[in-house]
Amino acid sequence: MEAQARSLLLRAYRKSDRADQKSRAKDVETDTFSGKGDPTRISWRNGFVRLVFVCAIIWVLLILFGLLFHLWSCHSSIGFLSALCRKDSKVLVILDSMGLTPKPLHRCPIPVLDDPNAVVIPEKTPDTIPKKLSYLEFDNKENGEEESFPLFGGHQSWEQREESFKLKSSMKVHCGFIKGGGGEMVEADKKFVKKCKFVVASGIFDGYDVPQQPSNISMRSKKLFCFLMVVDEVSLDFIKQNASIRVDKEGGKWVGIWRLVTLHNLPFDEPRRNGKVPKILTHRLFPQARYSIWIDGKMELIVDPLLILERYLWRGKHTFAVAQHKHHKSIYEEGDAIKRRKRYARPLIDLHMKIYYYEGMRPWSPNKRTLGDVPEGAVLIREHTTMTNLFSCLWFNEVNLFTPRDQLSFGYVAYRLGEAFKFFMFPNCEYNSLFILHRHMREHSSKVEWVKSLDEFKGNNSELKESKAGLGLWLPYPGDLTSVKLPPATRSSPAG
Numbered sequence: 115m116e117a118q119a120r121s122l123l124l125r126a127y128r129k130s131d132r133a134d135q136k137s138r139a140k141d142v143e144t145d146t147f148s149g150k151g152d153p154t155r156i157s158w159r160n161g162f163v164r165l166v167f168v169c170a171i172i173w174v175l176l177i178l179f180g181l182l183f184h185l186w187s188c189h190s191s192i193g194f195l196s197a198l199c200r201k202d203s204k205v206l207v208i209l210d211s212m213g214l215t216p217k218p219l220h221r222c223p224i225p226v227l228d229d230p231n232a233v234v235i236p237e238k239t240p241d242t243i244p245k246k247l248s249y250l251e252f253d254n255k256e257n258g259e260e261e262s263f264p265l266f267g268g269h270q271s272w273e274q275r276e277e278s279f280k281l282k283s284s285m286k287v288h289c290g291f292i293k294g295g296g297g298e299m300v301e302a303d304k305k306f307v308k309k310c311k312f313v314v315a316s317g318i319f320d321g322y323d324v325p326q327q328p329s330n331i332s333m334r335s336k337k338l339f340c341f342l343m344v345v346d347e348v349s350l351d352f353i354k355q356n357a358s359i360r361v362d363k364e365g366g367k368w369v370g371i372w373r374l375v376t377l378h379n380l381p382f383d384e385p386r387r388n389g390k391v392p393k394i395l396t397h398r399l400f401p402q403a404r405y406s407i408w409i410d411g412k413m414e415l416i417v418d419p420l421l422i423l424e425r426y427l428w429r430g431k432h433t434f435a436v437a438q439h440k441h442h443k444s445i446y447e448e449g450d451a452i453k454r455r456k457r458y459a460r461p462l463i464d465l466h467m468k469i470y471y472y473e474g475m476r477p478w479s480p481n482k483r484t485l486g487d488v489p490e491g492a493v494l495i496r497e498h499t500t501m502t503n504l505f506s507c508l509w510f511n512e513v514n515l516f517t518p519r520d521q522l523s524f525g526y527v528a529y530r531l532g533e534a535f536k537f538f539m540f541p542n543c544e545y546n547s548l549f550i551l552h553r554h555m556r557e558h559s560s561k562v563e564w565v566k567s568l569d570e571f572k573g574n575n576s577e578l579k580e581s582k583a584g585l586g587l588w589l590p591y592p593g594d595l596t597s598v599k600l601p602p603a604t605r606s607s608p609a610g
Contacts, residue, residue, distance in 0.1 A: 266295035266381030267514035321352035437545030450603030487525025
């Protein structure tokens with residue numbers, strides 16, 4: 115019995131021992147797959163978690179860095195970085211509206227005087243050639259045919275255009291405002307502008323913007339200058355809905371310091387061309403003005419206008435001042451940029467440039483007398499002498515005859531007038547220090563901007579042609595342009 119009992123105990127012990135071994139084997143198997151108990155696998159598991167965590171942090175930092183780089187590139191003066199910027203991106207617009215975007219870096223101090231009251235206004239610059247300048251008021255009859263409907267810029271012939279560049283003591287030229295061509299002001303505005311000797315002018319057409327109030331204006335300048343904002347009826351209605359308009363006892367309309375001057379019976383169908391009337395023909399709209407400063411409608415002037423006249427005209431005895439373009443020196447570079455950015459019909463830009471090249475306009479080179487042939491045309495500073503008035507007329511005639519991209523025509527007219535027309539082209543960084551640039555409240559677009567060939571203007575698409583301007587692109591040109599090859603447009607800046 116004792117031996118039997120011992121045998122039973124031994125079997126029970128072995129059975130229990132086998133159960134324990136199986137249990138330990140199962141635990142080992144579980145630990146093998148879970149990593150418990152294995153230092154190497156525990157280390158791998160912890161390392162993987164850390165790697166995922168670090169990658170997530172790096173990803174967030176890269177996104178943040180990308181946003182900051184985007185903001186910086188949009189305000190950089192380095193051409194390559196500026197070219198990378200998408201200024202219409204939703205992120206930039208949102209941050210800009212929140213006031214979180216940095217100020218532009220492409221500004222520099224302007225060497226203006228400290229006190230507007232210390233500025234001494236000089237005597238009028240004497241006229242040399244021409245001494246007398248008058249303007250054609252009635253449209254031409256072409257080839258004995260009945261007179262066509264009057265156009266604001268007139269039906270200037272190629273012969274009249276060529277004659278207008280020949281300087282004489284007394285000259286009579288096309289200069290807009292042909293009778294019956296539009297661009298009329300009401301009597302209250304005509305009466306008001308007659309007393310304006312010093313003018314800060316701007317314009318808004320087709321309801322793009324509301325007037326931006328100038329800052330840092332001295333009391334002397336407020337009394338001396340007329341701040342005239344030229345608008346069309348569409349823009350006037352838009353301003354009424356978005357700003358407070360004050361009406362004086364004479365019927366004049368005011369938004370802050372700006373006197374609104376409404377043009378009725380608009381000269382052109384295209385808003386951009388209408389904007390060239392107050393910009394280029396300031397002396398015709400405000401004939402009593404001795405001096406004028408033009409700024410585009412989306413700009414907020416931040417420098418006293420008396421200090422501007424002293425710095426850019428009187429100090430150097432200049433009568434016309436404009437800033438050099440930020441990127442381009444040659445009109446052929448500018449034309450290429452306009453085509454790439456689809457700012458106007460490519461074939462019409464090419465035709466415009468071929469005519470200028472045929473007539474001797476060569477790409478800019480350091481041998482030329484100016485810093486460039488392309489200006490930043492959003493700020494124009496003028497004394498209204500007969501020569502600057504003539505230049506403005508001829509410049510407008512080119513804009514009226516060809517494309518509304520006035521930066522292409524500026525250098526050509528300066529080239530045709532030669533040494534007789536002297537102007538001051540100042541650094542671009544000073545130009546950017548004169549104002550704060552605000553975004554358009556809406557953007558303008560035209561079908562003609564997307565045209566790729568002249569064939570698209572034929573047949574049912576002929577309505578793409580402007581009916582009141584650009585006639586020089588459709589009239590037979592008195593020269594053979596078939597062999598003209600435009601010079602290669604070398605991009606001096608990646609952002610251009």
